[in-house]
Amino acid sequence: MIYSIECPYCGEQVDLDGLWQDEEPNQDFEVECEHCNKIIMVEFEFPHFTAKKADCKNGGEHNWTEVSSSYFGKYQECFCGATKDKISKEEANKRFNDWVIQRDKEIK
Ligand SMILES: [Zn+2]
Ligand SMILES: [Zn+2]
Secondary structure (H helix, E strand, O other): OOOEEEOOOOOOEEEOOOOOOOOOOOOOEEEEOOOOOOEEEEEEEOOEEEEEEOHHHOOOOOOEEEEEEOOOEEEEEEOOOOEEOOOOHHHHHHHHHHHHHHHHHHHO
16 A cells, blocks of 8 residues: 655655654654655554644744643643753653652641
């Protein structure tokens, strides 16, 4: 079975064969269009592929949305996987440990 998607930039078919097999199921991945050399984000929900424009991968701005996580707090995330204002895992752990110490103090 040959998988291909239509490039959202130039409309040509982009062959995905051999590209997605290494990817984890249901993970987005990026592909360079061989016709216009633009980067396309491919949404992969087996067995469907959806091509999305990835302007931020082609010299444009990231498209930030706010994400709120109990572990990392609030930060900005782009659909391409880039993040902004996201604290590191170490920092998140440290904040959690500080919180536990503080809580134990209050209990005593
Ligand atoms: Zn193209
Ligand atoms: Zn982006």
